[in-house]
Amino acid sequence: AQSVTQPDIHITVSEGASLELRCNYSYGATPYLFWYVQSPGQGLQLLLKYFSGDTLVQGIKGFEAEFKRSQSSFNLRKPSVHWSDAAEYFCVAAGNKLTFGGGTRVLVKP
Amino acid sequence: DAGITQSPRHKVTETGTPVTLRCHQTENHRYMYWYRQDPGHGLRLIHYSYGVKDTDKGEVSDGYSVSRSKTEDFLLTLESATSSQTSVYFCAISNTQGGGDVTEAFFGQGTRLTVV
Numbered sequence: 001a002q003s004v005t006q007p008d009i010h011i012t013v014s015e016g017a018s019l020e021l022r023c024n025y026s027y028g029a030t031p032y033l034f035w036y037v038q039s040p041g042q043g044l045q046l047l048l049k050y051f052s053g054d055t056l057v058q059g060i061k062g063f064e065a066e067f068k069r070s071q072s073s074f075n076l077r078k079p080s081v082h083w084s085d086a087a088e089y090f091c092v093a094a095g096n097k098l099t100f101g102g103g104t105r106v107l108v109k110p
Numbered sequence: 111d112a113g114i115t116q117s118p119r120h121k122v123t124e125t126g127t128p129v130t131l132r133c134h135q136t137e138n139h140r141y142m143y144w145y146r147q148d149p150g151h152g153l154r155l156i157h158y159s160y161g162v163k164d165t166d167k168g169e170v171s172d173g174y175s176v177s178r179s180k181t182e183d184f185l186l187t188l189e190s191a192t193s194s195q196t197s198v199y200f201c202a203i204s205n206t207q208g209g210g211d212v213t214e215a216f217f218g219q220g221t222r223l224t225v226v
Contacts (some may be wrong), residue, residue: 034214043200044153044217051213090152094212098143098204102152 002027004093006101013081014109021076021104023091031093033074035065038103039087047089050074061085083108113137116201116218123225129188131221133201135181141204141212142184144168144176146197147220153200159184191225198222 003026013019025031035047048059055067065076074091086108091101113136123129133142143158145168155168157176165176173195175187188195204215 032211032213036217043219044202046214046216049214092215094204094214096211097141097155097158098202098212098215100145100153100155 002031002093002095002099004091004099004101006089006091006104008104009102010105010107012107012109015083016080019076019078019081019085019106021089021091021106023074023076023101025072025074025091025093025099027072027093027095029095030069031095031099033065033067034092034094035059035063035074035076036090036092037061037087038090044090047076081106081108083110114201114203114216114218116199116221118221119219120222121224123191123223125192125225126190129191129223131186131199131201131223133184133186133203133218135184135203137203137205137216138181139203139205139216140181141206141215142178143202143204143215144174144184144186145200145202146170146195147200148197156186156199188223191223193225196223196225 005024033050036044038044050067088103088105090103093099115134117132144156145153154170159165159178177185199221201218202215204212
């Protein structure tokens, strides 16, 4: 069965520091992969997507993600976080339907 | 932004009453989904549709039914609301490409449902 795991439930990072959120997927083939962000009280916004090709994908708000087939991972990174990056982040895999990871809540310290 | 609208945005209802939430899209996307979001559980799929009159269950479908009589509308019905169905409900839409896998989803703003 298709599954997505985000091992970190909460991450606290200082403003200006780098951020990496982990995502591992389990699927019969390489699925399409996405990262979404949800700010408090808001809907979900697409940050970036991977379909095929270049394994390093750029997204909005300065985020990037790297697909590693050998590790079945699709980790999200940002070199320098801003206070506005405090939110919940979801990794999603798409095969014949969408499968969500459990989410990682990011707290940003001043 | 993708044209996807949920209604109502907020609702308070009594235990045992039926409730219907509506999701309307203007994108002509094939797939439509209903998720619920609860603290500590992330987003859980209730039901989804892959075409008009074509629906399937998700992981938390008990107590819910859906209908899709036209491409643009996907209705979620709580047949007899219970307090455990108090949640935030999100509708999403997506399309397919290539070998039939779904592409990125676009989400509505959510419906906050409280069952008292």
